[in-house]
Amino acid sequence: MARLLLTGGAGFIGSHTALVLLEAGHEVVVLDDFRNSSPKALERVQELSGRSLDLVAGSLGDPATLERAFGGGLYSRGGAIDAVIHFAGLKAVGESVRHPLLYWDVNVNGSRLLLEAMDRAGCRTIVFSSSATLYGMPERTPIVETDAVRPINPYGHSKAAVERMLADLCETGADWRVASLRYFNPVGAHPSGRIGEDPEGIPNNLFPFVSQVAVGRRPELQVFGSDWPTHDGTGMRDYIHVMDLAEGHRAALDTLLREPPQLLTLNLGSGRGHSVLDVVRAFEIASGRSVPYRLVDRRPGDAAETVADPSLAAERLGWRTSRSLEDICRDGWAWQQANPSGYR
Numbered sequence: 001m002a003r004l005l006l007t008g009g010a011g012f013i014g015s016h017t018a019l020v021l022l023e024a025g026h027e028v029v030v031l032d033d034f035r036n037s038s039p040k041a042l043e044r045v046q047e048l049s050g051r052s053l054d055l056v057a058g059s060l061g062d063p064a065t066l067e068r069a070f071g072g073g074l075y076s077r078g079g080a081i082d083a084v085i086h087f088a089g090l091k092a093v094g095e096s097v098r099h100p101l102l103y104w105d106v107n108v109n110g111s112r113l114l115l116e117a118m119d120r121a122g123c124r125t126i127v128f129s130s131s132a133t134l135y136g137m138p139e140r141t142p143i144v145e146t147d148a149v150r151p152i153n154p155y156g157h158s159k160a161a162v163e164r165m166l167a168d169l170c171e172t173g174a175d176w177r178v179a180s181l182r183y184f185n186p187v188g189a190h191p192s193g194r195i196g197e198d199p200e201g202i203p204n205n206l207f208p209f210v211s212q213v214a215v216g217r218r219p220e221l222q223v224f225g226s227d228w229p230t231h232d233g234t235g236m237r238d239y240i241h242v243m244d245l246a247e248g249h250r251a252a253l254d255t256l257l258r259e260p261p262q263l264l265t266l267n268l269g270s271g272r273g274h275s276v277l278d279v280v281r282a283f284e285i286a287s288g289r290s291v292p293y294r295l296v297d298r299r300p301g302d303a304a305e306t307v308a309d310p311s312l313a314a315e316r317l318g319w320r321t322s323r324s325l326e327d328i329c330r331d332g333w334a335w336q337q338a339n340p341s342g343y344r
């Protein structure tokens with residue numbers, strides 16, 4: 001059992017990971033400023049697990065918040081943090097293009113402040129939320145970890161910069177244990193339908209958009225590009241069930257805490273690609289609703305196909321995905337139906 005700090009633990013991936021870690025018997029402290037998440041997610045995580053977690057409400061940019069997170073404050077149980085899982089950050093590609101400095105501040109500077117606080121507290125074990133976005137326009141697929149890191153937007157650059165910062169720390173010889181997990185496309189929800197993804201405003205991503213069309217909140221889906229070199233002309237992605245992803249974090253943490261200090265850089269994906277129209281069809285079957293769509297032009301910056309080669313994660317963590325596109329659609333639909341307006 002370890003005492004774990006989850007920055008951004010109230011968000012989509014953070015909340016599902018918090019649940020998996022509580023169920024595994026760990027103690028969980030969540031640091032979150034709720035700028036893009038809801039305290040309700042944490043209430044439901046506690047209800048589902050039957051266990052309580054500690055909350056430090058605030059941002060990484062606030063020194064007092066970090067101080068409290070690392071044991072300077074009063075907790076119900078207290079004690080030192082054994083490891084950090086760092087989810088906190090901004091993740092909208094379009095917003096990052098309009099406001100690059102915001103991304104350098106929140107994602108890069110926020111991570112630096114966190115790492116400084118960890119170093120001061122003598123906690124040098126961290127799992128970092130990285131992203132397949134840092135591969136940019138991949139030259140081949142499936143993508144392996146040694147393929148070029150070539151971000152094409154400020155969001156991707158911010159993830160690459162934090163990976164670099166972590167790799168530099170590992171070079172100091174100060175016994176850092178680091179896992180940078182490069183997520184492919186996290187989707188779905190906990191099968192209870194109690195926690196799930198709750199994007200603010202009009203969703204940018206395919207899955208929340210499709211489920212909002214199915215539930216009648218939006219009239220139709222725009223399919224970005226039908227002339228890609230794929231089996232049906234629409235873009236292919238590697239969709240990973242958020243519960244598989246949460247279990248991947250648990251496996252990464254177990255590996256870091258068990259093995260000698262090291263830097264792990266791993267793709268977390270299923271290794272399978274699905275097109276936009278595959279997703280539409282699977283969602284229609286899972287929901288019993290129709291998902292009207294219109295084929296429109298390609299979205300700037302999109303790639304035809306991004307699929308992970310997840311074999312290194314399988315080898316190093318003993319982890320692989322076990323849930324299918326059908327499971328993703330069924331669980332995503334259960335969440336959407338029970339919470340048509342998310343946590344609001």
Ligand code: UDP
Pocket residue numbers: 185204205206207209221222223224225234235236237276299302
């Ligand atoms: N997509 C689409 N319509 C939308 C949103 C996304 O056709 O309203 C497509 C997009 O072009 C890509 C796939 O769905 O091929 C996944 O897009 P998403 O934004 O979810 O993830 P990412 O582009 O970051 O992989």
